[in-house]
Amino acid sequence: MVDPAKQQDPGGKRQPVPPFPGGEAPETLIGYYRQMALIRRFELTADQMYKRAKIGGYCHLNLGEEASVVGLMAALKPRDYLFTNYRDHGYALARGMEAGAVMAELFGKTTGVSKGRGGSMHLFDTETRMLGGYGIVGGQIPPATGAALALTYRGEPGPEAEAVMCQLGDGTTNIGAFHESLNLAAVWHLPIVYVIINNGLGMATTVKAASGEPELYKRGCSYRIPGERVDGNDVLAVRDAATRALERARMEREPFLLELLSSRLRGHSVVDPARYRSRQDVEEAQEADPVPAFRARLLDSGLLDESGAQQIDTEARKQVEDAVAFADAGPDPTPDQLFDYAYATPVANSPNTLPGEPVTGIPHPAKKEPR
Amino acid sequence: MTAITYRQALNDALRSELLRDENVILLGEEIGLFEGSYKITAGLLTEFGPRRVLDTPIAEEGFVGAAIGAAMLGMRPVVEIMTLNFSLIAIDQIVNHAAKIHGMFGGQSSVPLVIRMPGGGGQQLAATHSQNLEVWYAHIPGLKVVAPSSPADAKALLVAAIRDDDPVIFLENLALYNTQGEVPEGNHVVEIGKASVLKEGRDISVITYSRSTTVALEVARQLESEGIFLEVVDLRSLRPLDRETVCASVRKTGRAVVLEDDWLSYGIGAEISATLMEGAFDYLDAPVRRVAAAEVPLPYAKPLENAALPTAKDLIRVIREQLDATGFTR
Numbered sequence: 001m002v003d004p005a006k007q008q009d010p011g012g013k014r015q016p017v018p019p020f021p022g023g024e025a026p027e028t029l030i031g032y033y034r035q036m037a038l039i040r041r042f043e044l045t046a047d048q049m050y051k052r053a054k055i056g057g058y059c060h061l062n063l064g065e066e067a068s069v070v071g072l073m074a075a076l077k078p079r080d081y082l083f084t085n086y087r088d089h090g091y092a093l094a095r096g097m098e099a100g101a102v103m104a105e106l107f108g109k110t111t112g113v114s115k116g117r118g119g120s121m122h123l124f125d126t127e128t129r130m131l132g133g134y135g136i137v138g139g140q141i142p143p144a145t146g147a148a149l150a151l152t153y154r155g156e157p158g159p160e161a162e163a164v165m166c167q168l169g170d171g172t173t174n175i176g177a178f179h180e181s182l183n184l185a186a187v188w189h190l191p192i193v194y195v196i197i198n199n200g201l202g203m204a205t206t207v208k209a210a211s212g213e214p215e216l217y218k219r220g221c222s223y224r225i226p227g228e229r230v231d232g233n234d235v236l237a238v239r240d241a242a243t244r245a246l247e248r249a250r251m252e253r254e255p256f257l258l259e260l261l262s263s264r265l266r267g268h269s270v271v272d273p274a275r276y277r278s279r280q281d282v283e284e285a286q287e288a289d290p291v292p293a294f295r296a297r298l299l300d301s302g303l304l305d306e307s308g309a310q311q312i313d314t315e316a317r318k319q320v321e322d323a324v325a326f327a328d329a330g331p332d333p334t335p336d337q338l339f340d341y342a343y344a345t346p347v348a349n350s351p352n353t354l355p356g357e358p359v360t361g362i363p364h365p366a367k368k369e370p371r
Numbered sequence: 372m373t374a375i376t377y378r379q380a381l382n383d384a385l386r387s388e389l390l391r392d393e394n395v396i397l398l399g400e401e402i403g404l405f406e407g408s409y410k411i412t413a414g415l416l417t418e419f420g421p422r423r424v425l426d427t428p429i430a431e432e433g434f435v436g437a438a439i440g441a442a443m444l445g446m447r448p449v450v451e452i453m454t455l456n457f458s459l460i461a462i463d464q465i466v467n468h469a470a471k472i473h474g475m476f477g478g479q480s481s482v483p484l485v486i487r488m489p490g491g492g493g494q495q496l497a498a499t500h501s502q503n504l505e506v507w508y509a510h511i512p513g514l515k516v517v518a519p520s521s522p523a524d525a526k527a528l529l530v531a532a533i534r535d536d537d538p539v540i541f542l543e544n545l546a547l548y549n550t551q552g553e554v555p556e557g558n559h560v561v562e563i564g565k566a567s568v569l570k571e572g573r574d575i576s577v578i579t580y581s582r583s584t585t586v587a588l589e590v591a592r593q594l595e596s597e598g599i600f601l602e603v604v605d606l607r608s609l610r611p612l613d614r615e616t617v618c619a620s621v622r623k624t625g626r627a628v629v630l631e632d633d634w635l636s637y638g639i640g641a642e643i644s645a646t647l648m649e650g651a652f653d654y655l656d657a658p659v660r661r662v663a664a665a666e667v668p669l670p671y672a673k674p675l676e677n678a679a680l681p682t683a684k685d686l687i688r689v690i691r692e693q694l695d696a697t698g699f700t701r
Contacts, residue, residue: 081444083440112477113477114475114476114477114479115477115478116477117474117475117476117477118475118476118477122475122476124476124477124479124480125479126479126480131440131443131480132472132476132480134468136463136467136468139436139463139464139467139468141436142432142433142434142435142436142437142439142440142464142468143436143437143439143440143443143464143468143472144440145433145436145437145440146436146437146438146439146440146441146442146443146444146448147440147441147443147444148440149437149440149441149446150440150441150443150444150445150446151444153394153396153422153446176432177432177433177436177463177464180428180430180432180433180434181433181436181437183428183430183433184427184428184430184433184434184437187428188425340478341473341474341477341478342474342512342513343473343513343515343536343537344473344478344481344482344483344536344537345481345535345536345537347515347535347537347563347564347611348562348563348564348565348611348613349564349565349608349611349612349613349614349615350564350611351512351611351612358649359614359646359649359650360614360615360618360646360649360650
């Protein structure tokens with residue numbers, strides 16, 4: 001794991017990096033690094049907070065996925081909708097949720113983005129139209145497809161049209177919900193872009209071992225949904241591919257399947273030491289780490305000097321420290337709030353008893369009266 | 372008031388809601404051109420067109436999940452699953468998603484979705500097409516589950532379900548579609564979560580729902596000529612469950628039989644019995660009895676199918692046993 005803030009100059013051993021294409025605004029590129037650095041710092045801190053038992057349950061980190069996250073979110077417009085899987089912290093941050101509210105959700109506080117009801121896997125924000133991280137593998141795909149269906153009832157196709165992006169992992173391409181959803185999107189001509197983050201591993205199971213067609217972008221063929229495979233460590237390539245796919249969704253109301261080749265720098269979740277991975281595999285992933293690579297590219301291209309980069313790293317650190325402080329300061333939900341979101345429409349006889357409480361509203365023991 | 376079939380009542384409710392709210396859409400297999408496997412959606416494609424009445428591929432998990440996502444963006448989808456049995460293919464989307472999204476995301480999104488589907492045996496459809504899986508859904512917080520027994524309630528509860536912001540499982544029954552009943556004109560809405568005492572009586576409470584209600588009412592008429600007065604409680608809503616109405620009835624009669632079409636173990640009757648233990652224990656003159664389906668995959672052959680499903684005869688026998696055991700005198 002490379003902490004970009006601590007990275008030393010490798011003394012000329014680093015591979016030369018390509019210059020940025022013309023027409024890229026320096027501030028935009030620096031902004032991408034700012035977001036990647038924030039996600040990296042946030043995830044490293046989440047890992048620490050988990051180990052300090054501030055975070056419970058499952059916790060999956062975007063470490064190694066930063067360039068994909070930032071590139072995708074750069075392509076997605078504020079009017080678009082986003083559905084993701086449970087590895088969702090980075091998406092929430094890049095989509096514009098406050099780092100403090102995201103960390104507060106991980107801490108289970110009422111100030112969390114889902115009011116402490118969802119935790120790490122279930123970040124949700126109506127404002128930024130991130131309609132959920134979803135903990136069940138493949139669970140987000142049918143609802144995302146239905147969100148795209150809803151869009152066809154409001155507004156016409158065109159450059160300003162809304163679209164849906166649905167992120168999923170490589171292992172998810174084997175589940176029925178994926179195939180049923182792609183078929184629906186094809187026959188209903190839906191404005192949706194499915195994005196596969198292919199980090200090569202579904203927990204410990206390799207793509208090769210799990211997928212009859214391991215070139216996952218081809219899995220839309222049965223539905224005549226075109227696909228493209230892109231280097232997920234290249235933030236600009238990701239952004240551009242996603243922009244093209246989204247444009248197709250907006251203009252033509254047709255789905256697209258985008259596959260991003262990415263690396264998982266850690267285990268499946270924070271508690272997984274990933275002993276099943278070979279040293280070579282881990283080393284390759286570390287060498288491909290997109291965060292220091294993008295930082296170096298900015299330095300090499302002269303868009304950023306070392307002190308400027310360090311300033312960004314420091315700001316990210318400060319932002320995450322503030323997020324932790326915000327999360328710590330937030331109130332825990334109290335038992336009297338347990339049934340607050342039981343139903344959206346209040347209903348007669350809604351069951352709202354705590355364990356061991358009488359269900360009939362009659363004090364125990366029931367007093368017998370003469371009939 | 373005019374008498375119409377349960378089928379027509381459902382069709383009327385769908386039509387009136389399609390007319391009332393442009394966000395209402397229908398989705399399901401064969402609901403358009405084919406007009407529904409049981410013709411509940413007859414005429415609706417012709418009247419409202421393919422944007423409002425969507426024929427789906429055979430993909431229950433996909434289109435139920437898609438309805439959830441559409442509901443999250445403000446549509447009000449009414450999904451038809453051809454039979455309750457096929458809902459098991461969609462159960463991840465129903466239980467892990469529709470039921471969770473409002474609460475798990477801190478109330479930020481609601482899922483105004485109705486899933487209509489018929490259950491029930493007795494049609495010689497054999498084991499996989501004859502199930503009553505209501506407790507699978509009635510068990511799940513976040514869902515509302517209704518099982519109307521009459522055309523009037525079918526129409527009123529379907530309207531209520533479509534206007535509700537939560538996912539509502541709307542359980543129909545194959546044996547009810549051709550039954551007739553009077554339905555009030557206009558927008559008669561029944562509140563979800565409330566049971567109904569369909570017939571008042573002093574001697575024994577029969578607690579039931581959906582198709583079994585028609586059996587209980589028939590038995591009540593029959594026994595009344597012998598001077599035995601049944602109180603028939605139609606649960607209508609299985610989640611939430613109107614425990615107070617059930618308990619109040621049994622506190623009055625002192626005897627209770629649950630008539631249910633699901634399997635006995637862990638069934639609706641088990642929940643009602645437990646409720647009565649808390650809410651009417653001291654009023655009970657005899658243990659609560661349950662008349663439920665025999666616990667086998669339902670066979671195809673008619674004699675075996677008949678033997679497995681609860682009938683009026685079974686109910687009458689159990690009522691008589693209850694009365695005899697408690698020294699009942701007319």
